[in-house]
Amino acid sequence: MSASSRSSSGQAPTPRRSSSGEALAEPRIETPDAKVFALPDLGEGLTEAEIVEWLVEEGDEITVDQPVVVVETAKATVDVPCPFAGRLTTRHGAAGEVVQVGAPLVTVGAADAEPAMAGARQYREEERAGVDPAQAPREAATEPNGADAQEGSGAVLIGYGTGSGHGAGSASRRARRASTRRASSGPRSSSAGEALAEPVYRDDAGLDTASASAPAYSTSMGDSASVDDPTSVDEPTAVRVISPIVRRLAHEHGVDLAALSQAHGHGVLRRADVEAAAQSSAAAPGSVGAVAAPAPAPTRATGARSGAGEERVPLTGVRRAIAEKLSTSRREIPDATTWVDADATGLLAAKDELRKAYPDSGIGVLALLARICVSALRRFPELNASVDVEAQEIVRHGAINLGFAAQSPRGLVVPVVHDAHELTTRELAAALRDLTAGAREGSLSPAQLTGGTFTLNNYGVFGVDGSTPIINHPEAAMIGVGRIIERPWVVDHELAVRSVTQIGLTFDHRVCDGGSAGGFLRAIADGVERPVALLADL
Incomplete structure (x- = not known):
C-alpha cells in the first residue's frame, strides 16, 4: 500500500468491513487534496469533445496552466491547459474517446502523489474516516471563499476555467443545487446490504472540481451502474447540459426538460431524447410533456448489401459537426435562393490597380467581395440577422461579423472576421489571409470560428459556376x-x-421577402460590376 493511502501515524488503516463483518477490499484512493479537472464548458451549445492526444502521462508533475490534452470539438482542435499544479494521477479517457462537458478529464494530486490504479474508486475524506458523509459538516460546501475556491489560474479555455472571484450568490446557488442532488438521490448499498456513502466530484464552491462553468458529476447511478465507472452520473433534478437546438425542440413540442433529464438519468440530453418524448406525448393525448423511455440505439442500415470493397468512415469530429449543422439548417430554416450573372471585369481591374498602389497589401478578389458584402449589408440590415424561435423575434445584429467558407485538412470550416464593418479593405485582406492560414494549419481558436452574422462562400475556387448554398x-x-x-x-x-461570374443568394424567408433579397443581391452585383461605386460608402 502506498504512502498516500496510509494514516498520518504511518500505520495502515483498519480494513473496512461490511455489516456482516466481512472484510471489504480496499481500493486505491486519492490523497485528500486531489482535484478533479472536468472538461470545461465549450460554448456555442457544444456538449462534448473528442480526445485527440494526451500531452502528459500519469505520474507526471504538471504546472499551473500546462496543456495536458488536445481535444477536437465541433469547432476546432484545442490544447486544454489544467489550472492545477501537482502530480497527474489519473487520465479519464483514452485517445479517440468522446468526453462530455463536465465529465472528469484529469485528476491532479499533491507533488508526491502516485498514479491511481485503473478502475480504483475515489472516496471522500469523511468516508475514509468512517463517518457518514450525510452527517458530516457541510461548511466547505457553502463557503464561497475557501482555499480551494482560490486555487487555479482561472484560465482554461477562452472564457472558461476555475475563476478567481465568484460571488456569494453563485456559490450559494451551487451549494443549493448540490444539496438538492443529495436529497433527491437515494442511498446505494453494497452486495452485503451495507449502505455506502455517495462520493462526489467537488466543485469550486468549497469543493475540488476545476471547471466552474461545467456541471458537477457524481460517480454513481445507483444499482444500474458500476461504482468503479467514473463516467456514471447521478439522476439530476435539473437539466445540466443542453444545447440550444435541444431546448428549442423541447419548447416547440412542449417537453419538460427537467422531467426528461430525471427519466434518462444522465447529464446530457440529445435531440433524439426530446423527439422520443414528443412522439410518446403525441401517442398519449392528454399527457402534455410526457417523458418517453430512452430511444433505442440506432442500428445499421440493412437495406443495402455490403460489398467487398466497402469502407465505413466514422462520422466524428468536424465531419459530424458539419453534418449536424447543415441538417439543422435544412430542417429549421425555410430558405429560398436567387441568383444573377454579373460582369466582373471591373472587379478584376480594381484588384490589379489596388495591388499596384499597395504592393504589400495582398488585396485579392475575396477581400473585394468581402468589402462589397459589408457595404450591401449596411444598406439591407435585414439580411444581417437571425431568428429567435423561442421569443418569436427577428434579431438584427448591430455588428457585421463576416464568415467565409474555407477548406482545411479537417474539413470545411467558417472562420469569422469580427466587426468587419470597422475594417478598411487592406485590413480585411490581412484578416482573411491570417484566418485562411489558421484554417489550413488547424490552429484557429473557437472564438475565431463562432459568432458570425453573415457568410460569404467563394465556391468559384473549385471551378464551378453556381450552387445553392445551405445557410450557416x-x-x-x-x-x-x-x-x-x-x-x-x-x-x-x-x-x-467579358469576365463574368454568377452570384447566388440563399436567404431565410422568415427575415425578409423577395424584394429585399433581390435588392441585396443587386447591390452585390453592382459592386462587382462597378467597384468605384463603393467609394460612396467609405
Whole structure:
C-alpha cells in the first residue's frame, strides 16, 4: 500500500468491513487534496469533445496552466491547459474517446502523489474516516471563499476555467443545487446490504472540481451502474447540459426538460431524447410533456448489401459537426435562393490597380467581395440577422461579423472576421489571409470560428459556376460566388468578351421577402460590376 493511502501515524488503516463483518477490499484512493479537472464548458451549445492526444502521462508533475490534452470539438482542435499544479494521477479517457462537458478529464494530486490504479474508486475524506458523509459538516460546501475556491489560474479555455472571484450568490446557488442532488438521490448499498456513502466530484464552491462553468458529476447511478465507472452520473433534478437546438425542440413540442433529464438519468440530453418524448406525448393525448423511455440505439442500415470493397468512415469530429449543422439548417430554416450573372471585369481591374498602389497589401478578389458584402449589408440590415424561435423575434445584429467558407485538412470550416464593418479593405485582406492560414494549419481558436452574422462562400475556387448554398445556421443568409470566366457579353449594344461570374443568394424567408433579397443581391452585383461605386460608402 502506498504512502498516500496510509494514516498520518504511518500505520495502515483498519480494513473496512461490511455489516456482516466481512472484510471489504480496499481500493486505491486519492490523497485528500486531489482535484478533479472536468472538461470545461465549450460554448456555442457544444456538449462534448473528442480526445485527440494526451500531452502528459500519469505520474507526471504538471504546472499551473500546462496543456495536458488536445481535444477536437465541433469547432476546432484545442490544447486544454489544467489550472492545477501537482502530480497527474489519473487520465479519464483514452485517445479517440468522446468526453462530455463536465465529465472528469484529469485528476491532479499533491507533488508526491502516485498514479491511481485503473478502475480504483475515489472516496471522500469523511468516508475514509468512517463517518457518514450525510452527517458530516457541510461548511466547505457553502463557503464561497475557501482555499480551494482560490486555487487555479482561472484560465482554461477562452472564457472558461476555475475563476478567481465568484460571488456569494453563485456559490450559494451551487451549494443549493448540490444539496438538492443529495436529497433527491437515494442511498446505494453494497452486495452485503451495507449502505455506502455517495462520493462526489467537488466543485469550486468549497469543493475540488476545476471547471466552474461545467456541471458537477457524481460517480454513481445507483444499482444500474458500476461504482468503479467514473463516467456514471447521478439522476439530476435539473437539466445540466443542453444545447440550444435541444431546448428549442423541447419548447416547440412542449417537453419538460427537467422531467426528461430525471427519466434518462444522465447529464446530457440529445435531440433524439426530446423527439422520443414528443412522439410518446403525441401517442398519449392528454399527457402534455410526457417523458418517453430512452430511444433505442440506432442500428445499421440493412437495406443495402455490403460489398467487398466497402469502407465505413466514422462520422466524428468536424465531419459530424458539419453534418449536424447543415441538417439543422435544412430542417429549421425555410430558405429560398436567387441568383444573377454579373460582369466582373471591373472587379478584376480594381484588384490589379489596388495591388499596384499597395504592393504589400495582398488585396485579392475575396477581400473585394468581402468589402462589397459589408457595404450591401449596411444598406439591407435585414439580411444581417437571425431568428429567435423561442421569443418569436427577428434579431438584427448591430455588428457585421463576416464568415467565409474555407477548406482545411479537417474539413470545411467558417472562420469569422469580427466587426468587419470597422475594417478598411487592406485590413480585411490581412484578416482573411491570417484566418485562411489558421484554417489550413488547424490552429484557429473557437472564438475565431463562432459568432458570425453573415457568410460569404467563394465556391468559384473549385471551378464551378453556381450552387445553392445551405445557410450557416443560425444566420439568415449566405452569398455564393462562382468562378470568373470569359464569356460573350453585351456592352453598349455591342457584343464583347467579358469576365463574368454568377452570384447566388440563399436567404431565410422568415427575415425578409423577395424584394429585399433581390435588392441585396443587386447591390452585390453592382459592386462587382462597378467597384468605384463603393467609394460612396467609405
